[in-house]
Amino acid sequence: MRQLVLLFMFCTAIAHNISAQVGNTVYDTRQYKKGVYKTFQEFRANNPSVTGTLVVKNRTPAAQVYLLSAPNELRIIDSTGQEQKVRKFWGYSDGVSIYIKDNGLNKLEEIGYYCLYRINAITSAPANRATEGMVFNNTPPPTADKRVLNLATGDVYDLTLFNMRRYILPNDTALLREFNDDKQNKNKLVYYIQKFNQRNTPTW
Template identity: 65%
Template sequence: MMRFLLSTALFSGLFLSSFAQDTSIYDTHQLKKGIYKSFREFRSNQPSENGKLVVKDKTPAAQIYLLASRNQLMLLDSAGHEHKVKNFWGYSDGTAAYIRDNGLNKFDEIGYYCLYQVHAITSAPANRATEGIIFNNTPPATISRKVLNIVTGDVYDLTFFNLRRYILPQDTALLREFNEDPKNKEKLIYYIEKFNQRNNPVW
């Protein structure tokens, strides 16, 4: 009887472990739709809130003068009214996952280090006059790349310094290759992708 109970407990533990692994964002082939209230919900592929979601873009003027992010997540109620979603970490539309960081930014890669881009307008456009005609230039935009550690939730700017100091030291062979590469400053994304291919997160 004791042996049966132990076997049952072992089987249940293996089943639960396998289920948890299958539903993690790192291992899954199917993202669940909904709103992530926390990093933990993102990592486990378990959004805690669902509904009809719409992403509304902000105008460049709002981004500059109101210090607003470039877009906003809205939830539609049964009457079709939009409600601003507050206090959330990110969301998934079932095809891709997005992190909230100066607006919603799509993950280009989900791995040990999840890669994404942040788009921002940095300043008001300058008016340019040519032969008495005034042109209102498009506000300058910047794109920066960041990575999210899927184990800890830490976010790093994808820079030469951060790659060499915080990320690649976990893989000494790859760090050596990086340090010996004369074009390493131009290949930051390549080394993140290679790190992801070579390393699996330990939960």
């Protein structure tokens, strides 16, 4: 009888440990902890190491070109009520969504084996001699592109036909074959990312 009791307690402890681990990572849950991820590992574990009141400061397209800076930056309010720029971090969560730092702060539109996000950038513009190089009305519009983040490795790829064939889809040979046979594949890159996520589970 004592052995049965000990066996029951052992199994209960294992079950409790497993259940405590399920739902902790960003892949398993949609209850993101609010704060700053210093590293990719903190992001994946849904465990930001910096918490506090966060503020995102946006820049105008003209300021981005003139200052050669990102569209926005992250700041945190310190104990004195002053805003301080957050430095050397991977990304952050506002408790609802997750943002990766990649030429500014970009929202992860999908979280799965491959996380999808749109990166915004300003195209270059020739200097305006009449204003000593400052750009005003001739500021070009922002351009946008998509990238994917491998949740297992942390690798980031531009969402292109080449990368889909070479790096993103090879782990699913059947889906890669379907992609290569699809004559409209260049217009369906996001679709195939989503389909890959539905068919595959990341491990690390």
